[in-house]
Amino acid sequence: MIGLKDMVLSGWMNKEDGELMTGFPVDGNDTVLDIGCGEGGYALFSARRGASIILADMDAPKLETARQRLENQGARSVQTLVTDAAPIPLPENSVSRVVAMEVLEHVDDPQQFIAELKRVAMPGALLLLTVPDELNEGIQKKVAPPVYFERPNHIRIFKRGELADLVTEAGLVIECETQYGFYHALWWSFFWACENQSLSPPWHPLLEQWAATWATLLELPDGLRTKQALDETLPKSQVIVARKP
Secondary structure, three states, X not given: OHHHHHHHHOOOOEOOOOEEEOXXXXXXXXXXXXXXXXXXXXXXXXXXXXXXXXEEEOOHHHHHHHHHHHOOOOOOEEEEEEOOOOOOOOOOOOEEEEEEEOOHHHOOOHHHHHHHHHHHEEEEEEEEEEEEOHHHHHHHHHHOOHHHHOOOOOOOOOOOOHHHHHHHHOOOEEEXXXXXXXXXXXXXXXXXXXXXXOOOOOOOHHHHHHHHHHHHHHHOOOHHHHHHHHHHHOOOEEEEEEEOO
């Protein structure tokens, strides 16, 4: 749970302001396309805000898990699309919110992918885009198994500024940029060191101790300022909220 708390402190899933991320509000009038949604963890927030949700991914079993996860969570409707986004099987100007978190590093043609997101977005729609930070990926190059940087996993590393260039060249307007996730960057580095650790508990003592250390930091009077400094220095991900004119 400390990982979730850390994300909330970084601006994610703000229930009070109704923002999935700072600058990215969602409400019951929205139609949200979550492309590369996986098992739908982040789509839950938008569903509980009453939005209409379109879940899209290449992995049909994960999509079904996501659909079941969103059942009875308050969404106006839930639709699933098995797609590689080339193209996205939706009409132009059909969604008011687009979420593409940790997806662009997997795709063959980022320009074409962004163009498709723009095509299906309504004028005035907001897009929430994240990619792994280049410094964290540099660490993963040294500690993660080779498959981490092989298809269908990460096939490119975005240098700082490249995502912003991609967004503006597509004709989108950047509303805000940020970064987050020092805690998660180190968590993944420690994860690879834990032999035979799966992506579910029970967790290796190293991961448990790291979570406890971070929880202790966040309780200190200067803990949040320290977290923010570390997030800026070694984030897990870069974040952009953009708008279609």
